Amino acid sequence: MIINNVKLILEKEVVAGSLACENGVITAYADTPSQLPEAIDGEGGWLMPGMIELHTDNLDRFFAPRPKVDWPAHSAMSSHDALIIASGITTVLDAIGVGDVRDGGHRMDNLQKMIKAIRHSQKHGLNRAEHRLHLRCELPNDSTLPLFEQLMCIPELSLVSLMDHSPGQRQYVSLAAWRTYFGGKYQMSDAQLDAYQADQLRLAARWSAPNREAIAAWCRQYQIPLASHDDATHAHVQESQAIGSTIAEFPTTAEAARASRELGLQVLMGAPNIVRGGSHSGNVAAADLAAAGQLDILSSDYYPASLLDAAFRLAHDERNAFDLPAAVALVTRNPARAINLHDRGTIAEGLRADLVLVHEHQQQPYVRSVWAQGRMVF
Structure with a gap:
């Protein structure tokens, strides 16, 4: 699974890019967008750990x-x-x-x-x-x-x-x-x-x-x-x-x-x-x-x-x-x-793919999607 077009909230910085996970764990993230057509479009939202x-x-x-x-x-x-x-x-x-x-x-x-x-x-x-x-x-x-x-x-x-x-x-x-x-x-x-x-x-x-x-x-x-x-x-x-x-x-x-x-x-x-x-x-x-x-x-x-x-x-x-x-x-x-x-709590390779996609409206955050160990649950 690849989540594209997101602002990744990492441990020390925010990076615009994409994230990949497999078998329930984060396998990679990058400061560039994915070119794969099957990637999920995060529409510019924040991607943070669960x-x-x-x-x-x-x-x-x-x-x-x-x-x-x-x-x-x-x-x-x-x-x-x-x-x-x-x-x-x-x-x-x-x-x-x-x-x-x-x-x-x-x-x-x-x-x-x-x-x-x-x-x-x-x-x-x-x-x-x-x-x-x-x-x-x-x-x-x-x-x-x-x-x-x-x-x-x-x-x-x-x-x-x-x-x-x-x-x-x-x-x-x-x-x-x-x-x-x-x-x-x-x-x-x-x-x-x-x-x-x-x-x-x-x-x-x-x-x-x-x-x-x-x-x-x-x-x-x-x-x-x-x-x-x-x-x-x-x-x-x-x-x-x-x-x-x-x-x-x-x-x-x-x-x-x-x-x-x-x-x-x-x-x-x-x-x-x-x-x-x-x-x-x-x-x-x-x-x-x-x-x-x-x-x-x-x-x-x-x-x-x-x-x-x-x-x-x-x-x-x-x-x-x-x-x-x-x-x-x-x-x-x-x-x-x-x-x-x-095994969780940060976006890092090898950790659980517990993730939350967040959007903001007038500085009010709201949850758009949630993944638990790489599986979309909301």
Whole structure:
């Protein structure tokens, strides 16, 4: 297969030319057009590597599209995969909450069902993107460690993150913000919210620290990449680095992001933060970290299409030093390397032909075509 008349987004530069692949891998690329009549005409679009998504909760909303609605697994997985591939994401780590009961228990109820759907669809070639597993371990819960130990040897497991959404710290340093969010989301009265807050604080005091240490120890033993989550202070980052974290997911302050880089953790921020112009929780803006040179990876989090949009926005933003290859690396090469995937993420000979053809309209990028291992899937 040959893709012609494209602007190739390479690791360090953009080159107008063509690309050839065979048997699922890139065999050559050139700064000249192909003369072969069977070549696919890219019509002057950008050709970039397929994007790598490390943390998306998108699967949740297909399994439970409305409160008390339990959707069939095959249909949910198929719909999720279709949206992922249409967004230009060719490798995705589906984030599954372990020990997270904030949504009335539906995440716990769906945990095994979602994992089985991911593994079954991947094993039988039903997906267009490659789906892997990211276990989001909610630490303040007595069920978290036993559930993790049941799941930690699944071959598809590619990342583990440690999170604590209890009130008064990290993402919810402001108790008022915590109460506004959870009171509104779950329609709690003040009395109910008081009881829920007390319960969360009790659970955090009992389980957060021992669960953090135990899960991190398993990850070190089995060499599973480990991420921190919502670190807010230098002390948080020191703790994360000490237990083996290599990725800092969504640091909430500039202090934590700076400390993460100083201690060797790669900083991952939400692409919706870039697209919306700031954090919906009032935390540090990802664009500010980009301008400070403290951004390594973008994640679409809850909105898959934001990944491509955010990369191009950063490339067009004169406040930072990201040219287009560097911005695209945030959603391709950098996340791939962070979880030790060295066969994808850049356009280079011998690597997987996971490719996305992108066009722009009024500086808004959109996906025209997607190839997964050389096969057109969108």
